[in-house]
Amino acid sequence: MTLPEPKEWLLDEENELRIEIDFDTKVKLRLVTGTAEIFGTELGQNVDYEFSGRKIAVFTWHGCKILITGTCSVEYIANETPMLSYLNTHIALEQRRVLATQNNKAGPRIMIVGPNDVGKTSLSKMLLSYALRQSRQPIYVDLDCSEGSITMPGCLTATPLTEMIDVEEGFGSSATSAPTAGSAVMPLAYYFGFPSPKDNSKLYSLLLSRLAQSVNRRLEEDEAARTSGIVIDTNGLIDATGYEIIAQCIKAFSVDVIIVLGHERLYADMTRLHQKSGVAVIKLAKSGGVVERDTAFRRQTQNQKIREYFYGTSKSELAPYSTMINFHDIEILRVGEGSLAPSSALPIGEDRKVSETHVVNVEPSENLLHSVLAVSNADKRVEPDILETNLAGFIYVSEIHDARKKLTVLSPCPGRIPKKFWWLGSLKWAED
């Protein structure tokens, strides 16, 4: 089989090449002349970048020539982009950082809100990338528990960034010993375990407060991060629960810049509710390149994320370890009593608040097979503290030996698994 002929794309100033690549194909991209950036990270000239299962936009401020080898499911050039306003936003934020540095104040704390599929994560990435390009060290707070940009779906994370964001690997891989082009980032992760904050809003708000507390404590000490500020990526919830979460988030993180992406009504509401002295609310248009990701695509992204956690990417492969563990050496926990029924299903007047943060034991059984469990950093089971203890990582249950009272798990690294309390969430993964 011969390699497909590379395809050449000529982009004018401020054009964007949008490509979508299926999960089972690989596409190589190379910048031949000019400048180009992907989600804010500048591409090097004549360097091959490889993508799979991604939807990316290559933007150029000055015009460029790009070579693409491989088949993309979608590829076209767009000349209308909101990039100018994105850049202006960055400059405005950067000016605030400069002032913050001069006056020894805190840098901007930015929250990006909007419905699903408007490019919130891409915009976060862009703003962070731009900040990193100017040697800032922002902290990225990811409250979108459905996606898990840094670790795994189901988590609330905060990640200090110091090196540029890798175009191929996204935010970089957390704490690998592998050589990666991006930096090895060290996130702080709390386990929520549900795809949407609505599934257990009490736990969500508990974790949100805890995360904010830790981030604020770090910012107190970390001057570079303090002046660089934080970028908060939210989940796409914009109903009443969503508004509550947004309000809590603004308070907890002392947010002073709210960016509303692609939603006029939300912008109006945010302006009405939160615009006051010291808090700026701006709206930005969503990029035409943003496509709706259907459930299947999200599911595939999730699977890819889990796979990457254990096995790494093709560029930096990781070796997970399989270990056998006795049932009695671990405790598997989950939050909430049994399976949570939606609030509407509860009898009128019934309050579920107590059971929402109730920790229950899960007996290891066949049900656990293919589950991804989160390993808590907790050493003792003290409620409710254990809920708010951050994560050490994840393991994957690959086999259950009921008779021998053992289970085989895939652990990210060799050695025994450091902690005995494991959270069971709704995350499952069928390893191919």
Next chain:
Amino acid sequence: MYQQQYQQPPAQQQRQQQQHGGGGQSREPIDPFQARQLYRNELASLTFNSKPIITSLTISAGENTSVSKVIVQTIEERLRTAPANQKLPTLYLIDSIIKNVGGPYLNQFARTIVTLFLDAYAVVDSSAKASFEKVLGTWPNWTSQLFPKELIAKIEQGVRSMRQQKQGSYQSSSSHGKPHYSDRPREDPYSQNASSMYGSNGSQNRPTPPSAPVESSGDNGLLKDIQLLMLQKQHAMIMNPADQASAKQVAILQQLESLVKTTQLTPESSNIIRQQLAQLWTPAPAPPALPVFPQGMPPVSSPMPPNMIPVSMPPLQPPQPPSMPLPPNLPFPPPQFPPQFQPGSIPSPHMMGAPLPMSIPPAGIPMSGSLQMPIPPPSMPMPMPLPPPSMPMPMPRPMPMPTMPNAPAPPTLPAPASNLFASLMQSGLLGPNGALANLNRNSQSPMMGGTPPPPMPIPLPLTSAPGPASTPPTLDRADQSEQDRSVMSLGLIELTSQDIQRRRPAAIQVMYGTPPLQCNQCGYRCPKSADAQKKMDSHLDWHFRQNRRMKDKAKKSHSRSWLVGEEDWIHSREGDLSQSQQPVFFDFASGVNKTSKDEQALHEEIAAMKEQIVSEVTLVQALRGADTETTTYIAAQNIIAKGCSICKEKFIKVWNEAEEEWSYKNAVVLDKTIYHATCHADLVRSTARQAAAAAAAAAVATATAESMSALSSSSTLPASSESSDATITTQMDIKDEDMKEDIKPELNHLKDEQQEQHDSKMDHDMTLAGAAAVAPESDLPTSLKRKLEIDSEEKSELASKKTILSEDS
């Protein structure tokens, strides 16, 4: 084979010890927790063998003996948790501290040094192992006693048994005599300025050619002063290419350097040069002199000159103007730096030149000596933030220069290069054209062209310095102010939905700065700033490391580590996270591998030995031995040319880029006979094999006996250590049952090694317990707790080893 080039001659060492004695003074207590944070941040930058960092850390340690406990803990922690390839620099740091600072550090390190050393030794690769041995070899015969002989013997024993274990399972653990690395003559006349072990990657510390006669350590010190100053000026040049003054100064300094190298200077002439040099130091926001430190700093091995510590600015910024302008007629002499002056807390200029990606703690505190910044000692006079002459402020800022109508008028501080030039010419050091004049002992005159008055004490009353002294200068990002300015020059963009839609062509320029300095391996672009080149260099270094690791990928599998706990996340900084992301509990992995050494490893070891290159100078020295008179250089060369005494093959001569000297591959000299290291190892092995059976039996017997006595003497210990002992025994039992006759000898090794580790653990536990009774320090409970944590970790590691073993069976 084991050269000890980095050692300082005893004379110099002693002087430094004395200096240190003078420097020991009471300080205000420092918060141990804060100290730990600061030291840990500094330590995090020690990811490669860098002399400047080691020096700086040593100084910090020397200045903060009151929190030595915390510092030692931090270093130990670092050595334990650092990735295998970063352990060596940390060992060098320990070596540097015990040799140069000594004092309380000796006792502190003595508690754990055995396990610390051996644990690290066990996991590092073979080239690092050789360096470990090299360091160890210098300890027993050091000018002052570093560690008790028993401890060193223990380490040597451990090293030996590990080596043997690696060399093959058929060999017994017994070996005769001392390891050869401690027998070797240590004297090396070039040790002063030959490339040192620490930080051999610094191009500025190029070794002086062995032919250059260096007469006295004083001249040597002067030489270092000059080199340091040159570094600083070069840095200034890089920061600001338009800085003609610095360029000129560098040129002069280069001449001076070669002059000092090639000429014998009288003390007077070196003094004159020193005084001239002193003027050139760029001042920093730091006290010009510390009266309590007449001789100054705790001594450090090079490159810090023994008697002159450069004043320099915190690495990335020009000093901030003092927040409180000085009263106009303050009798404050301009900071003029006599050679002996020693500001306590000043980063070495090396920090600026060194390619350190993460060397600056983001907390806004200068690196070295930073531990004391928050609490200035009472004697510390007003920091004097003057604009450095060679570094124009990137942004126009108000400069509240103190005007000094009443002050004596010494030479202006930003001494132009021509001043130095003129003075040097006047004093006869330089010829009329700047060419080097012939210098000899009687060409000196005290005339100095109206330059510096003698150093004077600072009469500044303490009360006048409350403001800036209490707030440490913030380490802001003034290096980026060029960039910041371009951002600000766009006009303040309001964060309103209207304002951010306006087209601003200049905004793109901010992101794609001109002229571009861009990495060709990725899109990284250096922000337009004064030290862009330095940043780019460190970025390229990073690429280099990444690429090298990529190449290693095939050999070694990588995996994701566990995330750190909440508290660690809050207090850690990216620098140390990305460098040493393996928490303690993963070291276990290497422990497991250790027991499964096989033939493959042996071959690798032999290959590594063959690759080992030994400096020609070292070989010649070794061959000449003590009686230098009778064996000439030529004779020694002839012996080398004859080849290995065992296999008679010739040695392969190669040019060693790193050390810049001729070297031989796989050569070793023992008892004035030259061998291939591999041939000799074979010889030793075959001799040892004969004694193996008897020795193995003896070893087991001794081990058991020792174990009994150790146990009986440890009644005061916490229960954990006994239970871990029990675990060891159980594990050995399991092994005994499982293993067949033919691997018995290896088992003996294992037992031996475990026994040693166990013994040494006992040992340090007991020391600890003893110290706990004596020392009333406040942070002791933490240290004890930590110790117990380590113990329990070890215990659980052993337990899980046991689990694995039982599962296997």
